[in-house]
Amino acid sequence: NINSDCKIMNEEPFGPLAPIMPFNDLDEAIAEANRLPYGLTSYVFTNNLQASVRLSNELEAGMVHINNPGSVLPEAPFGGIKDSGMGSEGGQETFDGYLVTKLITQS
Structure with missing residues (x-):
């Protein structure tokens, strides 16, 4: 009996929880998943x-x-978007925030 009004569907849980909701089609599932700030x-x-x-x-x-x-x-990037994170850690992405890309040419 999980629906979009349930508390668990509106907060970012940090625990072994797996709320499962039925959907009529992919459009509905995508809209529900993307409606949250997480x-x-x-x-x-x-x-x-x-x-x-x-x-x-x-x-x-x-x-x-x-x-x-x-x-x-x-070695894989780990991180969220929206209110769930500010970038990735792990893999090459770990270092990207500390690096500046510079193009140098010489003739």
Whole structure:
């Protein structure tokens, strides 16, 4: 009986919780996922390749796990967007905030 009015669907939980809501179509699922100011991680479980591609492109999250419980490798970027983070850590992205790109030419 989870719906968009439930507290768990409107706050960013930090715990082993997995609220599951039914949806009529992908448009409705994407709108519900993106309506919140949070964007750490999204999980997608589907056998439909087209749906997984669309969801990975349209979900506003720093990480999208498709048919995966969400293990992240140390060399992979880890981070959220919106109110869930300010960039990524892990991987090359860890250093990007400390670097300045400079083009130098000489003839």
